[in-house]
Amino acid sequence: MAAREMILSAAVCLCSIAAVRLMDLYWDSPSPGPHWMERESGPALRASCSGHGRVFNDGSDLACECSDCYTGVNCSELQHGCMVDADAGDPTFLEPFWMEHGADAGVFMPSWYRMGYSVKKKGSSPAHKELPLVYVIKELEDSIRELHELVGNAVVKDKYLVLGTGSMQLVAAALNALSDSFPEKPGAVVTRAPYYMIYKLQVDVLSSSKFQWGGDAVAAFEKKAFDPSSVVELLAAPNNPDTSILEPVYKGTNAKIIHDKAYYWPHYTAIAGALDEDVMLFSLSKTTGHAGSRIGWALVRDIEVYKKMFMYIAVSTIGVSRESQLRAHRLIKSVLDGYQNGGSHKARMFDFGYHTLQSRWQTLAEIFKASTRFSIQKVDSQHCSFFKKEVSPSPAYAWIRCEQEEDCHSIFAAAGINGRPGRAFGASNRYIRLCMIKRDDEFELLAGKLQALVDTELTNE
Amino acid sequence: MAAREMILSAAVCLCSIAAVRLMDLYWDSPSPGPHWMERESGPALRASCSGHGRVFNDGSDLACECSDCYTGVNCSELQHGCMVDADAGDPTFLEPFWMEHGADAGVFMPSWYRMGYSVKKKGSSPAHKELPLVYVIKELEDSIRELHELVGNAVVKDKYLVLGTGSMQLVAAALNALSDSFPEKPGAVVTRAPYYMIYKLQVDVLSSSKFQWGGDAVAAFEKKAFDPSSVVELLAAPNNPDTSILEPVYKGTNAKIIHDKAYYWPHYTAIAGALDEDVMLFSLSKTTGHAGSRIGWALVRDIEVYKKMFMYIAVSTIGVSRESQLRAHRLIKSVLDGYQNGGSHKARMFDFGYHTLQSRWQTLAEIFKASTRFSIQKVDSQHCSFFKKEVSPSPAYAWIRCEQEEDCHSIFAAAGINGRPGRAFGASNRYIRLCMIKRDDEFELLAGKLQALVDTELTNE
Structure with missing residues (x-):
């Protein structure tokens, strides 16, 4: 930790020097220079927020936004008795990677950038005849396809790509498309319990x-x-919340399956090979960690399903934000560069992500090893075709069972941990999901509280 | 035209000099400077594309994307016999405004900008208890409210704001919310014909x-x-396509009306006062011209309707792109600055937009004045509370009736103009909609072809 923070500080410092030199130039100069330089990156990069917060350039008050449980102008105060939030799934474990290695993935948009509904440069997936909207930036489609080829987690050849405002919009689009052929309407949407609660909510x-x-x-x-x-069966594998990898329940050539592959990336699970399913969903949120960008994509084999999904996105939101698309393209391009151009091991996102999560899982497994009151899901080491070796587990979530008590959520809440209760996943309240993909300082607080909880159990025995 | 292009060229030139000086500094320097400076703004700003195209910084090939009917590497060749596209409603008439005055509205996002699902700084509209997602950047909500107060087109006090991925997502959210109380389901969604075709498609x-x-x-x-x-009655006023401003058909305290106010801005119509309806929809597409950003908002009086609409957006797309929100905030802030800080008349977006569209309408009215074969909709001069004077018409669309022939679309197609046929709006094919809000060069081509069409009529008489 200390070493990483030192590297970060050094990078921030060098950037600041560069920024100051740059601004000197501007202040000396009568040219109509882009004053956003100071506003956009100067203070934001300089503010360290004690390593427990970030400054975002949204508005006029460039204030630190602190990690959970940290407070104060510089996020330097740890709030005593604060509840650790392990409920939401913000994928901010990748934030330090981008702060260290993401300079090339920063993006500037002039005020007149892509104002129209359609883009003029067409990608490989066809536009719809009835609604001839071309909303996908070709370069993004290309880089997504290239990323799948690099990782080897999905077959992109002979697949149409539908871009969505996050993958949940694509779930709706796919349900809408696949249910068209139901002989009985309304038909049913099913999924193995425990399941991602927003499937049902949606x-x-x-x-x-x-x-x-x-x-x-x-x-x-x-x-x-x-x-x-x-x-239609929704099948998330690795599954959210329990990270299991299972087969569809409904089988056969007529089975309609939506394969949610959000977590089928090397930082979360061993890549077993390139999947070649009819409908596969992915999201930027879990790939690069940019949940706020709301970018997801579907790889679809059948042109009729593709057309219906395209139409759904087109009439629901008239396409997908151009700003998010440009940023997604740059981020993915930067990930590709890390692997393709002989970049250093450190600039490789999946390696960084895997090592972070693998080390967290080890910490967790160590804590719960001695417990009989709680058990965590079993995840095996497996061969990963991407890393070309056997990899130990690095799941995104801990799915914990309370072996003695029935209300697991209350036990954890009493220990200062807010997890997501089993019932939210269609499971028993003997279970709780803890999110493992947030910031380092947030995970450390979580681990500390978990250790204390298990210590109490062992002391009381 | 010539004067404006000269100013543009001068601005581009000065910016380029600044950019080159900036890059010299970087190339001399061993600091880890942001190399995006060259990539992002250098070539894009320098390329003029003959005044008939733009370079966008999406990818590695910084090629000109040409206006309709222009082609060639520099967009310098006018394609003979090319069909003018007056079908789609790209609001690019505001592009020159942003190129001239939008320097402050450009935005840089570092790679680690707002990666989480939620933002930590809460706006004034409450989050949902069941799904405690905070997806709206507070500064954007503030600037939207301020814009309505400046323009005086809607009462924002005591209104909740729901942000959507464009206003069509908010139509779906509002229909979903308001139909909950239907005694009979399915109930009906109605709207005055002619209507925006995507209402029905959606x-x-x-x-x-x-x-x-x-x-x-x-x-x-x-x-x-x-x-x-x-x-539920959907009521667009000014209406798309015929720009009429009418009352709801269904009246009374129990009537459920969704007021689509996308065109209720001073560049398109006289502002008659601040509306205070239960559900009002607006969109960035028509306000600042940024259709590609997919930002819309609803002002909602009732908290239960607000909560249901919020929930709809939350489960459909888990909120709205953070990149688009930041850009929307900067754009709106820049519009506000133009009016508030004693800025010059030229830096005032609504003035620019109004003058552009008013002059286009005058051109069109002049062309059709002599025709008995075609008539355009009647739009009256009216007092505008924003401009504080009587304003002559500046509608976004021409809604043309073919007085003699039944298939208006074919007549215009034969004259090299692709308009949107009446049947797409639930109207007769004696009508055609022509889009008046595209780029200057595109409008000029359209006007030329229309003049030729009417000239033929007059010659044949």
């Missing part, structure tokens, strides 16, 4: 006439609750 | 169990086709 809120929430896929299948030809 | 694609497309509001009301308590 289906409920959308109130489609074509599909309704059908609950746990295994229960539905065993009870023969629905005609299988009127079912 | 309702059809969403396939909600709560509402269906009910067609023309006047016809539905007269035929008593639906129970009025199970109806």
Whole structure:
């Protein structure tokens, strides 16, 4: 930790010197220079916020926004008795990577950048005839395809790419497309429990006439609750929350499966090979850690499904933010550069991410090893085709079972940890999900509170 | 035109000199300077594309993207026999304003800018309890409210603000919220014909169990086709396509109206006063001309409607792109500065926009004055509370009626003009919509072809 912070400080310092020299030039000069230079990067880069916060250039008050449980103008005060937030899944564990190695992925947009609805340079995926909107920046589509080829996690050849405002919009688009052929409407959307709660929330809120929430896929299948030809199965693998990698419940050539592959990247799991499914979803949030950008993509085999999904995105949001697309392109390009141009090991995002999460999992496993009151999910070491070696586990979430008590969430809350309760995932409240992908300082607080919780158990034995 | 282009060229030239000086500094220096400076603004600003194109900094090939009908590496060749595209509604008439006056609205985002799902600084609109996502950058909400107060087109006090990925997402969110109380489901979504075609497309694609497309509001009301308590009326005023400003068809305290106020800004219409409706929608696309950013907002009176709309956006797209929000904030801030800080008349966006569109309308009215074959919609001069004077018309679209022929679209197509046919708006094909808000060179081509079309008519008489 200390070493990394020193490197960061040094980089910040050098950048600041450069920025100051730059501004001297501007202040001496009568040219109409871009005054955003000072505003955009100067103070933001200089402010360290005690290593427990960030300054974002949103407005006039360039104040530190502190990590959870830190407070004060410089985020230097740790709030005593503060509840650690391990509920939300902000992927900020990659923030230090970008602060160290992301200079080339910063992006400047002039005020007149891409004002139109359509872009004029077309990518490889065809536009819709009825609504001839071209909303995808070609370079982004190209870099996404290249990234999959580098990582080897999905077959992109002969696949259409649908860009969405985050992958949840693509879930809606895919459900809408696949349910068109249901013989009975509304059909059912099922998924193995425990499942990502927003799947259900979204289906409920959308109130489609074509599909309704059908609950746990295994229960539905065993009870023969629905005609299988009127079912779409959502399958997240690795799964959120329990990080398991399972097969679809509904099988056969007519089964309609949406493969949510958000976590099928080398920092979270061993890559077993390039998947070649009909509908696969990915998101920038989990790939580069940029959840705020709301960029997701679907790789789709069938042109009719592609057209329907495209139409859904086109009429729901008339495409996807050009600003986010440009930034996503630069970020992915920067990741590619780290691996392709003989870059140093340190500038390789998946390596950085994997090592961070693997070390966190080791910490967690160590803490819970001695406990009989709590157990964490079992994740095996496996061969990863990307890293070309056996890799030890590095899951995004801990899925913890309370072996004695029934209300796991309350136990953790009493210990100062706010996790997400099992019932939010269609599971029992004996479970709780803890997010492992936030900032280092936030994970350290979490680990400290978990250690104290287990220590209490061992002392009381 | 010539004068404006000279000013533009001069500005580009000065900026280039500044950029070159800046880069000299970097090339001399061993500091880890931001190399994006050259990539981001140097070539893009320097390339003039013959005044008929733009260079965007998306990728490695910094090529000109030409205006419609222009081609060649520098967009210098006018394609003979090219069809003028007056179909799509790209609001690029404001592009020259931003190129001249938008230096302060350019935005730089470091690679680590706002990676999380939530922002930590809360705005005035409350977060949802069930899904405690805070996705709106406070500064954007503040600047939107300030803009409405400057223009005086909407009452923002005691209103909640829902931010959406463009205003069409807010249409879906509002329909979803308001239809909850329908006694009969599915209820009906109606709107006066002619109407914006994507209203209908969206309702059809969403396939909600709560509402269906009910067609023309006047016809539905007269035929008593639906129970009025199970109806939502969409009312765009000024209307797209015919720019009319009409009252709702469904009236009374229980009427559920979504007021689409996308065009209720001083460049398109006289501001009659600050509206104070229950649900009002606006979009950045038409306000500052940034359609590609996909930013819209709703001003909502009732907290229950607000909560439901918030929830819809939260589960559909988990909020709105942070990049677009930051850019929208800077753009709106820049518009505000133009009016508030004693800025010159030239740096005032609504003035620029109004003068551009008013002059275009005058050109069009002049062309069609002599025609008996075609008529354009009547728009009156009116007092504008923002400009504090009577303003002559400056509508965004021409809604043209073919007085003799039945297939208006074919007549215009034969004259080299691709307009949007009446049937796309639920109207007769005797009508065609022509977009008046694209680039100057594109409008000039359109005006030339229209003049030729009317000249033929007069010659043949």
